[in-house]
Amino acid sequence: MRSAAQFSERPAVIVGGTPVTYWRLRELALRIAASVQAHQQQFGTSLVAVFAQRSATAFGAVLGSLLAGHGYVPLNRTFPAARTRLMFERSGCQTLIVDRESLPQLNALLDADERRLLVICPDLQDLQWHRRQWPQHVFISAGALEPSAAWREPREDQDAIAYLLFTSGSTGVPKGVMVAHRNVTAFVNYMADRLQVTERDIASQMFDLTFDLSVFDMFVAWERGACLCCPSKKALINPGKFIQDQKLTIWFSVPSTIALMRQLGLVKPDRFPSLRCSLFCGEPLPVSSAEAWLKAAPNCILENLYGPTELTIACTSYRWHPQRSSAESELGIAPIGYAYPGMNALVVDENLREVEPGEAGELLMNGPQMSRGYWRDPERTHSAFIVPPGRKEIFYRTGDRVRRPVGDGPLTHLGRTDFQVKILGHRVELGEVEAVVRQASGTDGVVALGWPASASGYGGIEVFIEGGLAQVDRLRELIASRLPDYMVPRGLHVMNRLPRNVNGKIDRNALRSMLGEGK
């Protein structure tokens, strides 16, 4: 709201090539907020579902939910309808805001829901068909939104949920992570300062709202009056042209985007001079990707961010240093760096006791960004948010293996705890196998999996490689010369493109399924 007043005529977001000013976005958000408040008695849950993506309505809906004093629950029209329905029902939301592009999926959501719902459609004027189709629900069209003057400022509650974000659960049922206002405030304030974001910045908006990294996109930019720039469907094919055409100054994506862009010949020296800041998060950042990106964006700082949803977007970061960083990296992967202010990192063994400096273990963290746990799921909350022996505070178990720094060095990421497997009785870090194959093949997209499962672990290792290989025999020799026999992959699968999940990360489960199908 402060930015809306200070930068009212500047663009808050560019959608489909059209700028939406801070003033216009504020008006839309206030009208949505006032409409939610007007129906509070009938549909009075603390959460509002946002079924929208990369549209003025999507951003207005996120802000409108928060301005109404509710948290938002993002839903994604590209997800299978059954999953979206499950997330919607589990959230308990009785209010749903939908943009035009998501309307075709609305049937799947409403047909199966017997509750009485408030459905706000700010992109539509005529909702007669919808009212006939679902007479039990209340529909609000663009023209029927309350005036912005009707909005009443809600009581501030830093412990209230800002957003509820569903992540995949190991049992197949998505877990809703409850992230509070105080968690987000700590993150946004720190990042806006750290990156010195100003109203002159133009930032990418690459993440779907169902990926929590989108919270950085929106709120760090808007905190300082910067402009958020959404790529069109077509621009996603050539992100390099998107950076150049829009003169982006801040870039944020998963590291896999660099690998894909390199495959298409889009990462060449000095191509992205407008970028002053590039951030990568969500999966390991290969050293070669970081180096190639910095050559393409020579005026840019590059940071590798790390953080599970439960610790609010990102909670450690590492700024790449051309002279030092290669040596500080491990397994060919950039370090994850240092904990954010107030965040505490503890590296522990299987008994949750802190390991010595230089040793590897699971990363536990706590601090102002630690979320409230899982929505209506005390059992899973208690198993992930624990008090280690000899300590009094609750820590979140990340499930990530890191090396405890020696002295003031950075944390290095070694993979997930479940990426450490037993092969024929030997303990093997799959990350080490991936590092060797990456180096030998010159390709960043490499995944190693234990396969097939056996009583004591796995029978061997299978490796998937993205892109091209000119000399497979030579690669085989190189790998065999650097790894002991039990770590040498039994199968090498070369694919044009490794499967990605909806967030753009490499989908290990899909690769494992392929091995199962080939059996």
Next chain:
Amino acid sequence: MSSPTPDDVRVFVAGFLNRKLKERAQGPLHHLPDDYDLLLSGLLDSLAFVEMITATGEHFHGQLDFEGLDPEKLTIVGPLCVFVSEQLRERAQRPRDEMGEVGEISGSVLNHSLMWR
């Protein structure tokens, strides 16, 4: 090997799309008009489109460089086939050491082939 014509590229693209449709248990395309937009029609998403491009390059034993191409036209069948054909012809005429990073990782890639057993 001679460079593919736009029609050669179209035949490969149609085959790729039909394989995708078969995976989704959908019927094949009977006609692929010049103005058909592969992305906006919903036939491919952006990642599947990238996969198709890399598969096309591999099929014709050449690495495609899409830096200069306007994504607005890239996803439309006619301009895409002409562009790919021209790129492969140009690159076949250039010495390998001019190809830069893309050339370094090029080679005969098998599409999800299993090797080294």
